[in-house]
Amino acid sequence: MTILSFLLVIGPLIFIHELGHYFVGRWFGVKAEIFSIGFGREIGGWTDRRGTRWKVGWMPLGGYVKFKGDMNPASAPTDEWLSLPPEERAETFQAKPVWQRFLIVAAGPVTNFLFAILAFMIIFAAIGYPTTPAVVHGVVEAGPADRAGFQPGDRVVEANGRGIDIFADLQSYVRLRPDTPIRFTVERGGETIPIKVVTDATVVQDNFGNEARMGSLGVTSGPPAFETLPPLQLFGAAVSQTVETVRAMIVTLGQVITGQRSMKEMGGPLKIAQYSGQQASLGWIAFVWFMTVISINLGFINLLPIPLLDGGHLLFYTIEGVRRKPLKPEAQEWAFRTGLAALLALMIFVTLNDLASFGVWTKLGGLIG
Incomplete structure:
Protein backbone atom coordinates (compact mmCIF):
# COMPACT_ATOMS: atom_id res chain seq x y z
CA MET A 1 0.00 0.00 0.00
CA GLY A 128 -16.66 23.48 0.53
CA TYR A 129 -14.30 26.29 1.47
CA PRO A 130 -13.63 26.80 5.22
CA THR A 131 -15.22 30.05 6.38
CA THR A 132 -15.11 29.73 10.18
CA PRO A 133 -14.53 33.33 11.34
CA ALA A 134 -11.33 34.19 13.21
CA VAL A 135 -13.27 34.76 16.41
CA VAL A 136 -12.03 33.40 19.74
CA HIS A 137 -14.67 31.06 21.13
CA GLY A 138 -12.69 29.90 24.15
CA VAL A 139 -9.37 30.68 25.86
CA VAL A 140 -7.29 27.88 27.38
CA GLU A 141 -6.56 28.65 31.02
CA ALA A 142 -2.91 29.70 31.67
CA GLY A 143 -2.14 29.37 27.95
CA PRO A 144 -0.30 32.02 25.89
CA ALA A 145 -3.53 33.80 24.86
CA ASP A 146 -4.83 33.81 28.45
CA ARG A 147 -1.56 35.24 29.76
CA ALA A 148 -1.60 37.96 27.08
CA GLY A 149 -5.20 39.04 27.77
CA PHE A 150 -7.25 37.45 24.99
CA GLN A 151 -10.98 37.16 25.74
CA PRO A 152 -13.80 35.09 24.22
CA GLY A 153 -15.44 37.06 21.43
CA ASP A 154 -12.23 38.72 20.24
CA ARG A 155 -11.95 38.79 16.45
CA VAL A 156 -8.36 38.47 15.22
CA VAL A 157 -7.80 40.74 12.22
CA GLU A 158 -3.99 40.83 11.95
CA ALA A 159 -0.90 38.86 12.98
CA ASN A 160 2.41 40.76 12.66
CA GLY A 161 0.68 43.08 10.19
CA ARG A 162 -0.69 40.26 8.02
CA GLY A 163 -4.43 40.09 7.52
CA ILE A 164 -6.35 37.22 9.13
CA ASP A 165 -9.69 36.46 7.45
CA ILE A 166 -10.73 33.07 8.81
CA PHE A 167 -9.77 30.89 11.76
CA ALA A 168 -7.78 28.57 9.47
CA ASP A 169 -5.50 31.53 8.64
CA LEU A 170 -4.88 32.06 12.34
CA GLN A 171 -4.10 28.38 12.88
CA SER A 172 -1.70 28.21 9.94
CA TYR A 173 0.16 31.33 11.05
CA VAL A 174 0.56 30.24 14.67
CA ARG A 175 1.48 26.60 14.02
CA LEU A 176 4.55 27.62 12.02
CA ARG A 177 5.87 29.81 14.84
CA PRO A 178 6.56 27.93 18.10
CA ASP A 179 8.17 29.97 20.92
CA THR A 180 7.77 33.11 18.82
CA PRO A 181 6.49 36.60 19.78
CA ILE A 182 3.52 37.62 17.60
CA ARG A 183 1.79 41.01 17.53
CA PHE A 184 -1.94 40.51 17.10
CA THR A 185 -4.59 43.09 16.33
CA VAL A 186 -8.05 42.15 17.60
CA GLU A 187 -11.47 43.74 17.50
CA ARG A 188 -13.30 43.83 20.84
CA GLY A 189 -16.53 45.70 21.48
CA GLY A 190 -16.05 47.95 18.47
CA GLU A 191 -12.46 48.83 19.45
CA THR A 192 -9.16 47.75 17.93
CA ILE A 193 -6.71 46.39 20.49
CA PRO A 194 -3.06 45.33 20.02
CA ILE A 195 -2.00 42.19 21.90
CA LYS A 196 1.49 40.72 21.98
CA VAL A 197 1.78 36.97 22.58
CA VAL A 198 4.70 34.57 22.86
CA THR A 199 3.44 31.24 21.55
CA ASP A 200 4.11 27.94 23.24
CA ALA A 201 5.90 25.08 21.49
CA THR A 202 3.83 21.91 21.44
CA VAL A 203 4.74 18.50 20.09
CA VAL A 204 1.63 17.26 18.30
CA GLN A 205 1.13 13.59 17.46
CA ASP A 206 -1.29 12.42 14.78
CA ASN A 207 -3.22 9.13 14.62
CA PHE A 208 -0.25 7.40 12.98
CA GLY A 209 2.23 8.42 15.69
CA ASN A 210 3.97 11.09 13.59
CA GLU A 211 5.19 13.98 15.72
CA ALA A 212 5.58 17.64 14.75
CA ARG A 213 6.69 20.67 16.75
CA MET A 214 4.10 23.42 16.36
CA GLY A 215 3.23 26.79 17.79
CA SER A 216 0.27 26.99 20.16
CA LEU A 217 -1.83 30.05 21.04
CA GLY A 218 -4.37 28.45 23.36
CA VAL A 219 -7.64 29.54 21.77
CA THR A 220 -10.54 27.60 20.28
CA SER A 221 -12.92 28.45 17.44
CA GLY A 222 -16.66 28.21 17.09
CA PRO A 223 -18.41 25.45 15.10
CA PRO A 224 -16.62 24.79 11.77
CA ALA A 225 -18.31 26.40 8.76
CA PHE A 226 -17.90 25.65 5.04
CA GLU A 227 -19.24 27.52 2.03
CA THR A 228 -19.82 26.45 -1.56
CA LEU A 229 -18.09 29.00 -3.77
CA PRO A 230 -18.95 30.04 -7.35
CA PRO A 231 -16.30 29.13 -9.99
CA LEU A 232 -14.47 32.50 -10.05
CA GLN A 233 -14.21 32.64 -6.26
CA LEU A 234 -13.21 28.96 -6.26
CA PHE A 235 -10.23 29.79 -8.46
CA GLY A 236 -9.24 32.70 -6.24
CA ALA A 237 -9.47 30.55 -3.11
CA ALA A 238 -7.29 27.87 -4.74
CA VAL A 239 -4.68 30.46 -5.74
CA SER A 240 -4.68 31.88 -2.19
CA GLN A 241 -4.22 28.40 -0.70
CA THR A 242 -1.32 27.73 -3.08
CA VAL A 243 0.34 31.04 -2.18
CA GLU A 244 -0.17 30.33 1.52
CA THR A 245 1.45 26.90 1.14
CA VAL A 246 4.48 28.43 -0.60
CA ARG A 247 4.72 31.08 2.12
CA ALA A 248 4.71 28.35 4.77
CA MET A 249 7.55 26.57 2.96
CA ILE A 250 9.60 29.77 2.85
CA VAL A 251 9.05 30.36 6.58
CA THR A 252 10.00 26.78 7.44
CA LEU A 253 13.11 26.87 5.24
CA GLY A 254 14.16 30.14 6.87
CA GLN A 255 13.71 28.62 10.33
CA VAL A 256 15.92 25.66 9.38
CA ILE A 257 18.61 27.98 7.97
CA THR A 258 18.60 30.24 11.05
CA GLY A 259 18.54 27.32 13.50
CA GLN A 260 15.03 28.02 14.85
CA ARG A 261 13.94 24.62 13.60
CA SER A 262 16.04 21.45 13.78
CA MET A 263 17.34 19.94 10.56
CA LYS A 264 16.19 16.59 11.97
CA GLU A 265 12.65 17.66 11.02
CA MET A 266 13.59 17.53 7.33
CA GLY A 267 12.26 14.49 5.49
CA GLY A 268 13.11 12.77 2.22
CA PRO A 269 11.69 10.18 -0.18
CA LEU A 270 11.22 7.52 2.51
CA LYS A 271 9.18 9.90 4.66
CA ILE A 272 7.11 10.95 1.65
CA ALA A 273 6.44 7.27 0.93
CA GLN A 274 5.35 6.67 4.53
CA TYR A 275 3.00 9.67 4.52
CA SER A 276 1.65 8.66 1.10
CA GLY A 277 0.43 5.34 2.45
CA GLN A 278 -0.98 6.94 5.59
CA GLN A 279 -2.92 9.63 3.71
CA ALA A 280 -4.24 7.10 1.20
CA SER A 281 -5.78 5.17 4.10
CA LEU A 282 -7.76 8.29 5.09
CA GLY A 283 -9.60 8.63 1.76
CA TRP A 284 -9.23 10.39 -1.56
CA ILE A 285 -9.54 13.97 -0.25
CA ALA A 286 -6.70 13.54 2.24
CA PHE A 287 -4.60 11.78 -0.40
CA VAL A 288 -5.19 14.43 -3.07
Missing part, protein backbone atom coordinates in the same frame (compact mmCIF):
# COMPACT_ATOMS: atom_id res chain seq x y z
CA THR A 2 2.80 2.40 0.92
CA ILE A 3 4.84 1.67 -2.22
CA LEU A 4 1.80 1.94 -4.49
CA SER A 5 0.67 5.18 -2.84
CA PHE A 6 4.18 6.65 -3.17
CA LEU A 7 4.26 5.81 -6.88
CA LEU A 8 0.78 7.30 -7.33
CA VAL A 9 2.00 10.53 -5.74
CA ILE A 10 5.46 10.97 -7.19
CA GLY A 11 4.94 9.44 -10.66
CA PRO A 12 2.14 11.72 -11.89
CA LEU A 13 3.77 14.81 -10.33
CA ILE A 14 7.08 14.15 -12.10
CA PHE A 15 5.18 13.49 -15.33
CA ILE A 16 3.26 16.78 -14.99
CA HIS A 17 6.47 18.68 -14.24
CA GLU A 18 8.33 17.28 -17.24
CA LEU A 19 5.27 17.70 -19.45
CA GLY A 20 5.49 21.45 -18.81
CA HIS A 21 9.06 21.49 -20.14
CA TYR A 22 8.07 19.27 -23.08
CA PHE A 23 5.05 21.25 -24.32
CA VAL A 24 6.69 24.69 -24.06
CA GLY A 25 9.79 23.28 -25.79
CA ARG A 26 7.61 21.94 -28.63
CA TRP A 27 5.81 25.29 -28.79
CA PHE A 28 9.15 26.98 -29.52
CA GLY A 29 10.18 24.32 -32.05
CA VAL A 30 12.68 22.38 -29.93
CA LYS A 31 12.80 18.64 -30.58
CA ALA A 32 12.58 16.39 -27.52
CA GLU A 33 14.72 13.28 -27.89
CA ILE A 34 13.92 11.60 -24.55
CA PHE A 35 11.08 11.99 -22.05
CA SER A 36 11.94 9.94 -18.99
CA ILE A 37 10.09 9.26 -15.75
CA GLY A 38 12.73 7.96 -13.35
CA PHE A 39 16.47 7.60 -13.77
CA GLY A 40 18.74 4.71 -14.61
CA ARG A 41 18.18 1.73 -16.87
CA GLU A 42 15.01 1.79 -18.95
CA ILE A 43 12.39 -0.74 -17.86
CA GLY A 44 9.86 0.14 -20.58
CA GLY A 45 9.03 2.71 -23.20
CA TRP A 46 8.14 3.57 -26.79
CA THR A 47 9.17 6.00 -29.53
CA ASP A 48 6.52 8.30 -31.01
CA ARG A 49 6.26 9.51 -34.60
CA ARG A 50 8.23 12.67 -33.77
CA GLY A 51 11.20 10.57 -32.68
CA THR A 52 10.80 11.20 -28.95
CA ARG A 53 11.60 8.21 -26.74
CA TRP A 54 9.08 8.01 -23.87
CA LYS A 55 10.46 5.75 -21.17
CA VAL A 56 10.38 4.76 -17.51
CA GLY A 57 13.61 4.36 -15.51
CA TRP A 58 14.01 1.92 -12.64
CA MET A 59 14.65 4.64 -10.00
CA PRO A 60 11.42 6.71 -9.60
CA LEU A 61 12.98 9.72 -7.85
CA GLY A 62 12.84 12.22 -10.68
CA GLY A 63 12.65 12.60 -14.42
CA TYR A 64 13.93 14.65 -17.32
CA VAL A 65 13.32 15.79 -20.88
CA LYS A 66 16.41 15.64 -23.08
CA PHE A 67 16.07 18.19 -25.84
CA LYS A 68 18.02 17.94 -29.06
CA GLY A 69 21.46 19.51 -28.73
CA ASP A 70 21.34 19.34 -24.93
CA MET A 71 24.79 17.76 -24.75
CA ASN A 72 26.03 18.95 -21.35
CA PRO A 73 24.52 20.01 -17.98
CA ALA A 74 25.01 23.71 -18.78
CA SER A 75 23.25 23.35 -22.18
CA ALA A 76 26.18 25.28 -23.66
CA PRO A 77 27.12 25.13 -27.37
CA THR A 78 29.76 22.53 -28.16
CA ASP A 79 31.82 21.57 -31.20
CA GLU A 80 29.39 18.71 -31.75
CA TRP A 81 26.50 21.19 -31.79
CA LEU A 82 28.31 23.52 -34.16
CA SER A 83 28.88 20.64 -36.59
CA LEU A 84 25.14 19.99 -36.97
CA PRO A 85 23.47 21.02 -40.27
CA PRO A 86 21.68 24.39 -39.96
CA GLU A 87 18.18 22.85 -40.24
CA GLU A 88 18.95 20.41 -37.40
CA ARG A 89 20.63 23.06 -35.30
CA ALA A 90 17.45 25.16 -35.51
CA GLU A 91 15.62 22.37 -33.62
CA THR A 92 18.05 22.41 -30.70
CA PHE A 93 17.67 23.97 -27.29
CA GLN A 94 20.83 26.10 -27.58
CA ALA A 95 19.63 27.69 -30.83
CA LYS A 96 16.74 29.43 -29.09
CA PRO A 97 16.97 32.94 -27.64
CA VAL A 98 17.53 33.20 -23.91
CA TRP A 99 13.93 34.23 -23.14
CA GLN A 100 12.59 31.09 -24.80
CA ARG A 101 15.06 28.88 -22.94
CA PHE A 102 14.00 30.62 -19.73
CA LEU A 103 10.32 29.87 -20.36
CA ILE A 104 11.00 26.24 -21.31
CA VAL A 105 12.82 25.65 -18.02
CA ALA A 106 10.33 27.66 -15.92
CA ALA A 107 7.40 25.70 -17.39
CA GLY A 108 8.11 22.65 -15.20
CA PRO A 109 7.67 24.31 -11.79
CA VAL A 110 4.84 26.50 -13.12
CA THR A 111 2.95 23.37 -14.21
CA ASN A 112 3.28 21.97 -10.67
CA PHE A 113 1.69 25.14 -9.30
CA LEU A 114 -1.10 25.03 -11.91
CA PHE A 115 -1.82 21.42 -10.95
CA ALA A 116 -2.02 22.48 -7.28
CA ILE A 117 -4.52 25.24 -8.09
CA LEU A 118 -6.70 22.81 -10.04
CA ALA A 119 -6.51 20.20 -7.27
CA PHE A 120 -7.44 22.73 -4.57
CA MET A 121 -10.41 23.83 -6.70
CA ILE A 122 -11.60 20.21 -6.90
CA ILE A 123 -11.24 19.72 -3.14
CA PHE A 124 -13.01 22.98 -2.26
CA ALA A 125 -15.79 22.14 -4.73
CA ALA A 126 -16.20 18.72 -3.08
CA ILE A 127 -16.17 19.70 0.60
CA TRP A 289 -4.48 17.21 -0.54
CA PHE A 290 -1.17 15.56 0.36
CA MET A 291 -0.34 15.08 -3.33
CA THR A 292 -1.12 18.75 -3.95
CA VAL A 293 1.23 19.90 -1.18
CA ILE A 294 3.99 17.67 -2.60
CA SER A 295 3.38 19.20 -6.05
CA ILE A 296 3.87 22.68 -4.58
CA ASN A 297 7.01 21.43 -2.81
CA LEU A 298 8.33 20.08 -6.11
CA GLY A 299 7.67 23.37 -7.88
CA PHE A 300 9.12 25.45 -5.05
CA ILE A 301 12.29 23.39 -4.61
CA ASN A 302 12.96 23.38 -8.34
CA LEU A 303 12.83 27.18 -8.39
CA LEU A 304 15.58 27.51 -5.78
CA PRO A 305 18.69 29.03 -7.44
CA ILE A 306 20.76 25.86 -7.03
CA PRO A 307 22.81 24.69 -10.03
CA LEU A 308 21.38 21.51 -11.59
CA LEU A 309 17.83 22.42 -10.50
CA ASP A 310 15.55 24.46 -12.77
CA GLY A 311 16.18 27.51 -10.59
CA GLY A 312 19.93 27.24 -11.23
CA HIS A 313 19.34 27.25 -14.99
CA LEU A 314 16.99 30.21 -14.65
CA LEU A 315 19.65 32.08 -12.68
CA PHE A 316 22.20 31.55 -15.46
CA TYR A 317 19.69 32.63 -18.13
CA THR A 318 18.95 35.77 -16.12
CA ILE A 319 22.67 36.54 -15.93
CA GLU A 320 22.98 35.88 -19.66
CA GLY A 321 20.10 38.24 -20.37
CA VAL A 322 21.68 41.01 -18.27
CA ARG A 323 25.25 40.50 -19.60
CA ARG A 324 24.09 39.89 -23.19
CA LYS A 325 26.28 36.81 -23.21
CA PRO A 326 26.37 33.56 -21.24
CA LEU A 327 28.87 32.71 -18.53
CA LYS A 328 31.87 30.73 -19.68
CA PRO A 329 31.11 27.00 -20.09
CA GLU A 330 33.87 26.20 -17.59
CA ALA A 331 32.19 28.35 -14.92
CA GLN A 332 28.81 26.75 -15.58
CA GLU A 333 30.27 23.24 -15.50
CA TRP A 334 31.97 23.98 -12.17
CA ALA A 335 28.71 25.37 -10.75
CA PHE A 336 26.69 22.36 -11.88
CA ARG A 337 29.21 19.91 -10.45
CA THR A 338 29.05 21.78 -7.14
CA GLY A 339 25.26 21.73 -7.26
CA LEU A 340 25.26 18.00 -7.92
CA ALA A 341 27.52 17.39 -4.93
CA ALA A 342 25.29 19.54 -2.71
CA LEU A 343 22.12 17.77 -3.83
CA LEU A 344 23.66 14.33 -3.29
CA ALA A 345 24.80 15.36 0.19
CA LEU A 346 21.30 16.67 0.98
CA MET A 347 19.70 13.46 -0.31
CA ILE A 348 21.97 11.34 1.88
CA PHE A 349 21.25 13.55 4.89
CA VAL A 350 17.45 13.45 4.58
CA THR A 351 17.55 9.69 3.95
CA LEU A 352 19.54 9.21 7.15
CA ASN A 353 16.98 11.46 8.88
CA ASP A 354 14.16 9.29 7.55
CA LEU A 355 15.83 6.11 8.77
CA ALA A 356 16.40 7.69 12.18
CA SER A 357 12.72 8.65 12.43
CA PHE A 358 11.83 5.02 11.72
CA GLY A 359 14.06 3.95 14.63
CA VAL A 360 16.48 2.04 12.40
CA TRP A 361 19.63 3.28 14.14
CA THR A 362 18.19 2.57 17.59
CA LYS A 363 17.28 -0.98 16.56
CA LEU A 364 20.72 -1.55 15.01
CA GLY A 365 22.35 -0.22 18.17
CA GLY A 366 20.32 -2.67 20.23
CA LEU A 367 21.31 -5.59 18.01
CA ILE A 368 24.99 -4.63 18.13
CA GLY A 369 24.85 -4.08 21.90
